[in-house]
Amino acid sequence: MTTHRPWKPDAVHPTPCQACPLRTLPSIKPNTPDEIEFIQRQKTAEITYRPGTLLVQEGQRDERLFTLLSGWAFRFKSLPDGRRQILNFLLPGDLIGLQGKLFDEAPHGVESLTTVTLCAFTRERTWDVFREYPALAYDITWLCAHEERFLDEGLLSVGRRTALERVATLLLLLWSRAGQLGLVSEGVLALPLTQAHIADALGLSPVHTNRTLQVLRRRRLFVLKDGLLSAVDEAGLRRLTRFDPPQERRPLY
Amino acid sequence: MTTHRPWKPDAVHPTPCQACPLRTLPSIKPNTPDEIEFIQRQKTAEITYRPGTLLVQEGQRDERLFTLLSGWAFRFKSLPDGRRQILNFLLPGDLIGLQGKLFDEAPHGVESLTTVTLCAFTRERTWDVFREYPALAYDITWLCAHEERFLDEGLLSVGRRTALERVATLLLLLWSRAGQLGLVSEGVLALPLTQAHIADALGLSPVHTNRTLQVLRRRRLFVLKDGLLSAVDEAGLRRLTRFDPPQERRPLY
DNA sequence: AGGCTCAAACAACATAGGTTATACGCAACG
């Protein structure tokens, strides 16, 4: 079990929200200076954790709210006997802990895949945003509904797609999401997932995940080696999966 | 394909929100008279559809927002070749069409299982609520996150639980949800699902769903006959599934 | 009454995916 200890608590040089690197992305909906200033006021800290850190503990009371500033993480639920389901992968700009604030206990766990940097928001007065900045409150709702869409797609995959389709859909989606965040450079994406993660996200066994990846590789739909995803045949993957990753401007809190 | 034609458009006697039968339930969080009046103003119609009606069409632009006042429905997604995944079941008090309003197109379909009555809200000025009634906006966010929790649980089921556990978990959850809405009387619940619906919700084939139901029946965990669920051994189901249906006060929009 | 349709039940067989086990390469570490 990884501990909760910060790794490089670079609190000396926190990123000012106005200069947030995410806000320069074309896929991020711009905010007014006013709104950004409000967010800045709410932001209490910037914390960095190392890979494999348990950021939110399943079933624990936890009212902290974060935005993932950089790095990858995932949400998961597990069964008492150890079976685990990864619910979704979290990329920069994603909210962490909304459920923990809304409900008595966090209904799922969150774990980092890479070194992650989180923007932490005030524990108490978070809901001021609903009174003071309705547009930002709307954005939070939007992000929540957006997450729901990913879950719908995941449920469709796990429930009704074959192993081949599942793996192809997931890689296509992650490729697209990462692309919109500027994480793909020169046609290469650093994908910090082990095959076990992919298996847990898709309801497959690690062995079958491996077999399936081999097939897709042999069909030259992508190259996945040493944590690097490249030579992605997007058209081929779309044809195989009949899945079109959503492409739209998203808000950032 | 069922058409969109209203069945008993009892627009003559719409339910006033102050007298909404759902608001008398202990599981529903009360609102201030002010808030209820606002909701009443937003409500434009009350529409009744018959069983099997397609309420929201998958992939269609649809900005209508409803609350399910009475009856059962389900959200689903399907693949081009006809495979279908039921994402969640909708019971009275659940919001329909939030995603359709937030995104360009409805990412999923909604179909009624029974005769349903919907409260329809103004097409345009829905987002006034964020400016004028922050507390209600918060409630909408809560409902959205709540739906996400059901999806998380569903994903865990379909991805990692056995067929036996899946069916047991689903029936336990529906039993609990329906109970909180006062739909269980004298230990009997009218469950308007065919085995095919259960199969589509759990990522199983109809045949295997049938087999699994037989096993659970033989273990006397419940009686399910002619659309009636009764003699539910809640403790037994909890033991088998290690699942505790959430029990909490929820808002109503 | 006869003939639909639909949900449920059940049987026989087929297979996608799970399980267990072994091996290999590589980085971290004492």
Next chain:
DNA sequence: CGTTGCGTATAACCTATGTTGTTTGAGCCT
């Protein structure tokens, strides 16, 4: 510089679940 641990690969075998097809019974239309 051996050892340990981890991720990946692959083989052999196994089983939970899918598929196809038939039967029964309850409504429902004509």
